[in-house]
Amino acid sequence: MQLVHAITEDRGNYTFVIYNYYSGDVKEVRVDADKIALYEDRSSLENLPQACPFLRFDRETGKAWCTVHLTRPDICRDYCCWRLLIRDAQGRRAGRVLYQRTFLPDTTELGGLWEEMKPTLNGLDDREWDKAVIRFLTAAGYRVRQ
Incomplete structure (x- = not known):
């Protein structure tokens, strides 16, 4: 600090x-x-x-x-704290997840992936939700930091 x-x-x-x-x-x-x-x-x-x-x-x-x-x-x-920070393959910020599950994409590409991913997240508890989001975005070439 x-x-x-x-x-x-x-x-x-x-x-x-x-x-x-x-x-x-x-x-x-x-x-x-x-x-x-x-x-x-x-x-x-x-x-x-x-x-x-x-x-x-x-x-x-x-x-x-x-x-x-x-x-x-x-x-x-x-300043806004993030739950998950999403970076693209070049290390640039591509989006964030704030608070509980507020997904804020910085790019239209990530916004499209979010729309694809959303239906697969229903019914998951917070830990499972985070893991699923990280797994999905990592497979799409993003880096996710908690």
Whole structure:
């Protein structure tokens, strides 16, 4: 991990000013009311000293949370995590699978393959679904990263 955001000012009441090392942007953020308890528990970041100061992991679910999601910086709003990253034979990004099963092709060719593949995925649990998608796309010459 690389340090992206740093807190430059604590304004109290869970409001902070942060600095973005990539863009140089300065932004005021506030911890979401429903995530204050999660924010207070810093134990999930003990081995991640350069992680975003607002990232937290819920020990019960294992999910990661942005504790300032409602006021997060634009750079964070523009970033979208992917479940599967799909690259073509030349290594260029061809598409992504986001969230549960949101398939976003970047090319019409991959979009066509998705339409072909969709009917074969009905009824599969998440693990089987991922394996089937990876197998299908790999056979078509794509590289898929989880």
